[in-house]
Amino acid sequence: MNWRKLRTFLLTVLVLCLIPATRYYQIDAPLLHFLKGSRDVDPLSLHLAGEFVENNLGTEQGADGSVTVRMIAQQYLFVPHCILVPAGVPVHLRITSADVVHALAFNGTDYNVKVLPGTISEAQLQFSSPGEFKTVCREFCGAGHYAMRSELKVVPRDQFPVLRSGERGNCAAQ
Amino acid sequence: MRRNSGRSSVWNFLRVTAVVFAASSLLLVASDNAPERVPSYVSWSQETLAAASAGDAFRGMLLAKRCDHCHGSEGFSATGSTPNLADMDELAIWKELEDFRSHKRISRAMEPIAESLSSRDVADVVAYYSKLPVYTDPQDNRNFPGSRPGPGHAAIASHLVAFGDGERGIPPCQSCHGPVAYRPGVPSLMTQNSEYVLSQLEAFANRSRANDINMPMRTISTLLTEDERHALAEYYGSGLGLQPGSSR
Structure with a gap:
């Protein structure tokens, strides 16, 4: 009888452990949203004002050298279509969705950021060496989901362009 | 005495106004660095x-x-x-x-x-x-069903319309422009003139048209090659989009 109780208890603990284990590599936006307080944005009017207007998207270099990347995920594109970041520098990613739930992942890395409409997902990324990564959407978002891909280019620190204030870097063809 | 204190309060007021004015103009200059570029005032609320x-x-x-x-x-x-x-x-x-x-x-x-x-x-x-319906017996002098694209262009276009290009990140046209799915404010292209489709793809690519919200068409038209733009315009302009799959 006692043995059976212990077994049930251990099984329950194991099953409960599975939940954080599956979340380990995911930056869980709903959870962060709950823990850090609300950071609401209106997904329908991102283009009108605020942080995600189109000329503010891309890589921003702060005066202190910090790097922030702002992106929009929408059916079926990431905007901007190619992101440029320096290697070996912590990159602060801020991304939001204009329509449905997406998940931003860089193929070949462990980063997977869930993107929800109405909230800003934040993540700290760091890429140790230069390279090119395919950016894919890993949350089914509709008919064109499988083609929702873009690129991430990590360049050596000295090759990263010096951005003036108000200027945003990206490597999408203009 | 009373008069004196009144004058000093006026001076104080002027000084505060000057400081506020200077601060706000500095703030304006600072925010002027990145004026917001708004593609369209429409938002689908x-x-x-x-x-x-x-x-x-x-x-x-x-x-x-x-x-x-x-x-x-x-x-x-x-x-x-x-x-x-x-x-x-x-x-x-x-x-x-x-x-x-x-x-x-x-x-x-x-x-x-x-x-x-x-x-x-x-x-x-x-x-x-x-x-307004698409009449089956047109009485007007219309341009619409244009000449059919050649087999090469038809194959390129029907593949882009149906599947897009996952490698380059081009979503299939039909997932937004129909008939598979539509997004609000996105035109149906199945009965559109080829010359118009081509001119708009080129306008998006060279940014002379920039009213797409969150820039989907500016991005996609830049990714398309010149040949693909022509193929897509011919595909839609010849009415092939009305009968999906007929071109293969």
């Missing part, structure tokens, strides 16, 4: 959707008499560079008219016309064109 779909189609029909000259009496234009409007999605025409009204989309012909319309007129005209 519930109120917008309600306003765009509340038109009276009969009144729209009377108003649309002045559109006949270019857009055709049956909603199909005689010249390829003018878009066909018959059976077009309500929200798509509404958005373009609003963008012409706010000069977010540039057209020497359409900007003054759209400006002359009230917001009620816009909704009515839009209701009329969205309900």
